[in-house]
Amino acid sequence: MIIAFAQHGLGEEAIQLFEKMLALGIKPDHITYVGVLSACIHVGLVEKGKNYYNLMKNVHKIEPTPSHYSCMVDLFGRAGLLQEAYDFIENMPIEPDVEAWGSLLSSCRVYKNIELGKIAAERFLLIEPNNSGAYSALSNLYSACGKWDDAAKIRKSMRDGGIKKKQGISWVQIQNKIHFFGVEDALHPQKDAIYNMMAKIWEEIKKRGFVPDTESVLHDLEDEVKEQILRHHSEKLAIAFGLISTPENTTLRIMKNLRVCNDCHSAIKFISELVGREIIVRDATRFHHFKDGLCSCRDYW
Template sequence: MILALAQHGLGEEALQMFENMLEIGIKPDHITYVGVLSACTHVGLVAKGRKYYKMMKNVHGIEPTSSHYACMIDLFGRAGLLGEAQDFIENMLIEPDVIAWGSLLASCKVHKNVELAKIAAERLLSIEPDNSGAYSALANIYSACGKWNEAAQVRKSMKDRQVKKEQGISWVQIKSEVHVFGAEDLLHPQRYAIYQMIAKIWEEIKKMGFVPDTASVLHDLDQELKEQILKRHSEKLAIAFALMNTPDGTTLRIIKNLRVCNDCHSAIKFIAKLVDREIIVRDATRFHHFKGGSCSCHDYW
């Protein structure tokens, strides 16, 4: 329950549940603390994260595992404390694994720290040479910072090693059937109607004040083409399809295999307000509840 609350953006409620456990004498174990530290991570409670990490060791005698270390690295990294995250990794009592370096790399991507990203990617690839996520994240960081040549070199290295990038897909269940979408999907039988729907929605939310985040397109293209690509991200297509095939007022539940991008996150807030529906998106790290123009993550994910 603690972990579930954390994943739905209810970090304070998760920590209150943990405190209630302690009050009635339920002894936490290492799994409990994974949930507690995750709760701190999901809502950016750095001070409380430090407190509970020390409590885990000093009060309950639980030695940190790789999962606890990863939570702390994620906690510091998401909060922009990348130097502290790096120091934490270097002082770990176990050898940092793929998850530890991957957490740091993901944070470098969010905060556009190129130099530290290079270190994290190199260390990650020394453990797992064919990790597509490391190549993709590093290339994306270079692209986000306008370092197009460096990004191209990383992608070439990825191609030379025959490392395949994981495709971003989104899916939604309508009645008993699951519908899967990729970016710019041309396979769905209702694709033309879906594209018409998303084009209409796109214009409506722009009238409401939505500004496409073309920086989310990590290729050196003109603005119009970038906007066309953004419009057809997999989660937007899944939402457009679900809106066409469900009654007004129905809650939409979309699942994505990767982290939702900044543009989609912003767009879905506007879409939820436009259509007056709750839209729940579960991405690779958490659940986002969009309603009335805001998200349960408070734009911290």
Template sequence: MAGILRACASVAALEQGKQVHADIIKIGFELDVSVSNGLVDMYGKCGRIEDAQEVFSKLLEPDVASWNAMISGLAQHGCGKEAVLLFEQMLQTGVKPNQITFVVVLSGCSHAGLVDEGRNYFDSMTRDHGISPKAEHYSCMVDLFGRAGCLDEALNFINQMPVEPNASVWGSLLGACRVHGNIELAERAVEQLIELTPENPGTYVLLSNIYAAAGRWDDAGKVRKMMKDRSVKKEPGCSWIEVQNKVHPFIVGDSSHPQIEEIYETLETLTLQMKAAGYIPNTNFVLHDVEEEQKEWILGHHSEKLAIAFGIISTPPGTTIRVVKNLRVCGDCHTATKFISRIVSREIVLRDTHRFHHFKDGQCSCGDYW
């Protein structure tokens, strides 16, 4: 049962996970710690953090894995302060944290911008708990500094590491450079990443996107040519939504779905309503050297927008729409989804590679920090 729950969690299969939960109750496994931990993890990764908390609260003697799963779920949902409070509660109960505990609590600090708290917890690993930091802890710290815009501090941290920084560490720095538009530092990170993992397409794509966002189209083109010469293929952006036990995937500008015309019509109507409410398409997120009108068309048909529109026309009014994306949600789609949630009076839960976003009444749970 724990293994099945892990499978459901990995692909955000909420409905199947709920069915497994029902079977667990029938069989009588609900008080088994490993199964309960699996439920906490599954609900957290499927966007139902309240259900994860309910399962966790019923554990009579949660072990360190239980605490880790709950803290991780809170971190993924942007509840950094709650994750920190839960970690402190864990310490008070006498449960000893392990290396994974510090990965998830540092991740929670990173997603919530809690730089000082993250720095203190990192220092306490060795000082108070006798745990030597591993590569993933250093990566979390670089991510923490980078997301907060402290790129110089992130670089200084890397330079002072007692071990050789790996691809994860440099990847965290590169991601921060993409968010804050630091081309010089991005190029340095890419040099290291290409040397460590030359086959990873994400490195080339991020650098190309950074150049494109800065209008350096020639440089962006050189990076894409480098990818072609080295036979490195980019993973296409894809979003999917489950409706009536069927998964519906979408890519940008999709034309394959049987209801695509209705989906496009719904998006056109939504776009007019959003613009009337103050929405302005941010074409800076279209990383192609094309005319402005074409940029707006591409932007309006990003995969997550298509999935959301399909969810609107395929589910009853008031139903929560749950979408999963294999890449980081772009800034314009994030803004647009806030408008859509208010217009259609729906909660929209979007899981990307970094975290969960809960859109409701024109606001997002991340507070525009992700």
């Protein structure tokens, strides 16, 4: 239950449940601590997370596992404390794994720290030389900082090494059938209706104040082209299809194999208010509950 609360953005509820366990004298195990640390990560409670980590080691005498170390790196990184995250990795008593370096690399992408991002990517690739995620994250970091040539070099090295980037895919189940979508997907038999619906939604949410996040398109293109790509991201197409395929007021449930991007997250908040529906998106790490223009993660994910 603690882990489920954390995954659904209910960090405070997860922590309350953990505190209730302690009050009842139930000793947490290592899995319980992964759950409560995850809850602290998802709501940005850095100090509380540090306190729980110390409680685990010093009071309950639980030796941290790689999962606990990765949680702490993620806790610091998501809060923008990148140097603390790096120092924590360097002081770990065990060899850092790809989860720890991957967490730091992901945070460097968000906060545009090229120096630490390069270190994280290099150490990551020493462990898994052919991991496409590390290459993509470093390329995206360069692109986010406007270093297009460096990003192009990373993509070229991927092509030369035969390393394929993991494609973003979203899917939705309608009447026991699963419908898959990629970015700018042209394969669905109802493509025209889906694209028309998305075009109408796009114009309406812009009227309500939505501003497309063109920085989410990590290529050196004109803003108009970037906006078109953003409009046809896989989760947006899945939502548009869901809207034309289900009764009004029903909840939409979308799945995605990667982390939801900033633009889609912002757009879906506006869409939920526009259509008067709850839209639940499960991305690679958590569930986002969009309703009435808000998200359960409170824009911290």
